[in-house]
Amino acid sequence: MEMNIALLPGDGIGPEVIAQAVKVVKAVGQKFGHQITFKEGLVGACAIDATGDPYPDATHEICAASDAVLFGAIGDPKYDNDPKAKVRPEQGLLRMRQKLGLFANVRPTFTFPSLVHKSPLKLERVDGVDFVFFRELTGGVYFGEPRGRNEQGTKAFDTNVYSKEEIVRLARMGFEAAQKRRKLLTCVDKANVMATSRLWRETVQELAAEYPDVKVEYEFVDAVAMRLIQWPKAYDVLITENLFGDILTDEASVISGSMGLMPSASLGSKVKLFEPIHGSYPQAAGKDIANPLATVLSAAMMFEYAFDMKAEADAISDVVNLSLAEGYVTEDIADGGTAYKTSQVGDWLAAKILG
């Protein structure tokens, strides 16, 4: 099969981890006989530096013409503490999500036997945890209008908006995922306070009739923030709006003890995007020490979600598990054993796929 993949390495360690994913994807292409073309685009702080725009049109055209996007990470400290900065790297990310119609962010949380001891939670609470968030990604307070300041600058406001259709399309993905998993769907909202949340709850209650095999639970966002720590194993599929999803998926990401390995997918109408959930770690950039496994596993998600190629996806997960089992890993998870370089881990994984 022919596959066009857009590469957006971004900032910080982004380029280094994307380079390893590319090695692995090429190896999979060679082994399974796929014709893979890569096209690279600028995004984030590096795009601002080069063009003044964190998501230049040229990058959008590359993405829009691709079958899937592999994304690294964005963000640079020089843009962080300046509330008056006119252009911020994150704006590129948000514009990209909206223009590509990536309305669903899929974030699995699961544990690796060899890493679960790194979890901040006690073993019995977290061992075997396996849930997935479907976060709405192109609505809510991230894009609602009006937003801004009054004339004197003494008052600021944001608007949270959701339409029924936006909720329906996200919720359906959650229901369908639940049907293939443990058949439990948790709708996370703040229906005791927010009008948007009441529309979420009402809409999900209506849809539930179409999925009689799925048990639906409704929980307030504050309660979920607690229970994710107390009893994370109680969850299967969670659906929620953009801002709650931002907070809760990040909270969820640290409980497994293997943040450096957690992949994610952003799905939409046509193009699909895959990225590690970790950030751009500017401190580690250029040192060839960053852990590439989350990006490599994001490439596995790409084969499965964008191309429906389960065997290819499994080939990647298998070599990742092998690298963990044999300790061929970067310093963050080397646990006293030999620490390999980012590029060495990428070479090793690609060789194992081919060998």
Added chain:
Amino acid sequence: MEMNIALLPGDGIGPEVIAQAVKVVKAVGQKFGHQITFKEGLVGACAIDATGDPYPDATHEICAASDAVLFGAIGDPKYDNDPKAKVRPEQGLLRMRQKLGLFANVRPTFTFPSLVHKSPLKLERVDGVDFVFFRELTGGVYFGEPRGRNEQGTKAFDTNVYSKEEIVRLARMGFEAAQKRRKLLTCVDKANVMATSRLWRETVQELAAEYPDVKVEYEFVDAVAMRLIQWPKAYDVLITENLFGDILTDEASVISGSMGLMPSASLGSKVKLFEPIHGSYPQAAGKDIANPLATVLSAAMMFEYAFDMKAEADAISDVVNLSLAEGYVTEDIADGGTAYKTSQVGDWLAAKILG
């Protein structure tokens, strides 16, 4: 001194735990020679049942005329899953906060040596944790207008609004608390996305100049949701807006392993309110098994924050520590030892204060 205290027991276990706090407050009054008058009001589901209003005018008058309010808990499952319900208990809570001007919710998180093993976090992560949230309580998306639906009911919206003054008065409380503690203030926002957050960050940056002895850090709400689990000991004082505070203080409440003991204060212009952070636990209501210690410790906070009576506050904390040390506690923390009834614990504490 003469003290007028409004009692709002509320729903579920509220009346039972408030009754124990009253015993303890009376004992303190007797011991220290204070003239204490209690007046009781209805709030929450029980107020809806009795009057149709979750925060009746009569209750507001009692609170407004008091020096301090002791609050139990509100909420009843019969109001939970009905997104179209016209009157909800929570509306009473929100109206009360607004009408009494309770703009700052103070939520300490700390550990008790005898209970920290109950934390879902590993001991080394959480032992000795000691931070306090100042959550803005009368602004943001909780009260912003417009909010509601479009005519067809297919679209819903909420408005988040903050004025500079609202941010300043909350932030000052945080700065002042930090000065008396470890001198670290963390401003929690989402300044990379929200206009309100940028006003928060900008305002706090301006104020910081007046508190040169306080180190100020700015963190995104999603990052704090992670770090509260990873490195909770890194925090001292955190300030944030209403909705972020709702989510993060609940997340914080479970890490100590002693949720049933965590008190809180809501401060404002004149009246101050004190309440346990736990909910109304309808399942336990009327069984005389609920843990009254969070409410009793809220009464201790009342003596300190509302009446500036540190000795009285300490007298309460001391007997609570004694009850933990001697295992004179309710079943939730009895850990295999004898489980005492809610009312027995209250009697015991009051007797120890007097004895």
